Amino acid sequence: MNEYETVYILDPNGTEADVDNSIKKFGELIGRHGGCIFRTMNLGKKSLAYRIKKQSKGYYVSLDYCGDNTLVNEVERGFRLDEHVLRYLTIRLNESVDIETRKRELVEEAERIEKALAEKNAAEQNNAGGEMKEEVRYA
Amino acid sequence: MPRRMGHDRDKDKDRDRDRGRRGASKFSTPRKKTCKFCADAHLKLDFKNAQQVGIFISERGKILPRRYTGACSKHQRDITLAIKRARILAVIPFTATQVL
Structure with missing residues (x-):
């Protein structure tokens, strides 16, 4: 089992609900072919650097999953059949991953990022507090 | 670049080093x-x-x-x-x- 990341761009004329439906659809497709989804991300509507299929905007969606190489063929076939998909790109992140350990790793990583963010926010608040005090001093 | 004018030997050394470097880098110390x-x-x-x-x-x-x-x-x-x-x-x- 390899770990893959697929990023695809959806038609900007759809709504957020369409994006969620699409994620669900491809999630089921992956599950049906013996894959396991680690995480899905809707990166939101972004403007493209150049036009694709006469569209200058698109919804970016990212899927992290693991499965065999045959699974990637199936998923990419799904993208080619879906006319709302403007562009897709699949990259291999890791080879021969164990599902359980990888899931645990991802959870730990998320916790680490949250912690770092919290620390950053706290530091910013402290800085703001310091500035406030200085203002008080000057006043 | 520190260049001590009094010592001819140091000056020569500086000149030798400058010869290897061209353009703007000749005038600035290399940044790590x-x-x-x-x-x-x-x-x-x-x-x-x-x-x-x-x-x-x-x-x-x-x-x-x-x-x-x-x-x-x-x-x-x-x-x-x-x-x-x-x-x-x-x-x-x-x-x-x-x-x-």
């Missing part, structure tokens, strides 16, 4: 560049992030060489790969002439 990806192990380059990848391309959309990015050869390869992936996904342009 460190690869920021080596310095911070948690820092990962994400090809989906336009701001992150965008700092490694020129105005014309070309990949910047190592002497501008300051990356080590391993991480310069990572940067190149990320830029090429980002171009496919229209995160950054292939060329500056692509008009919307």
Whole structure:
């Protein structure tokens, strides 16, 4: 089992609900072919650097999953059949991953990022507090 | 550049060193560049992030060489790969002439 990341761009004329439906659809497709989804991300509507299929905007969606190489063929076939998909790109992140350990790793990583963010926010608040005090001093 | 005028030997040394360096670098001390990806192990380059990848391309959309990015050869390869992936996904342009 390899770990893959697929990023695809959806038609900007759809709504957020369409994006969620699409994620669900491809999630089921992956599950049906013996894959396991680690995480899905809707990166939101972004403007493209150049036009694709006469569209200058698109919804970016990212899927992290693991499965065999045959699974990637199936998923990419799904993208080619879906006319709302403007562009897709699949990259291999890791080879021969164990599902359980990888899931645990991802959870730990998320916790680490949250912690770092919290620390950053706290530091910013402290800085703001310091500035406030200085203002008080000057006043 | 510290140059002591009184000592001829030092002057000669300076001149010898300057001969190897050309252009603007002749007048400035070489800056020690460190690869920021080596310095911070948690820092990962994400090809989906336009701001992150965008700092490694020129105005014309070309990949910047190592002497501008300051990356080590391993991480310069990572940067190149990320830029090429980002171009496919229209995160950054292939060329500056692509008009919307």
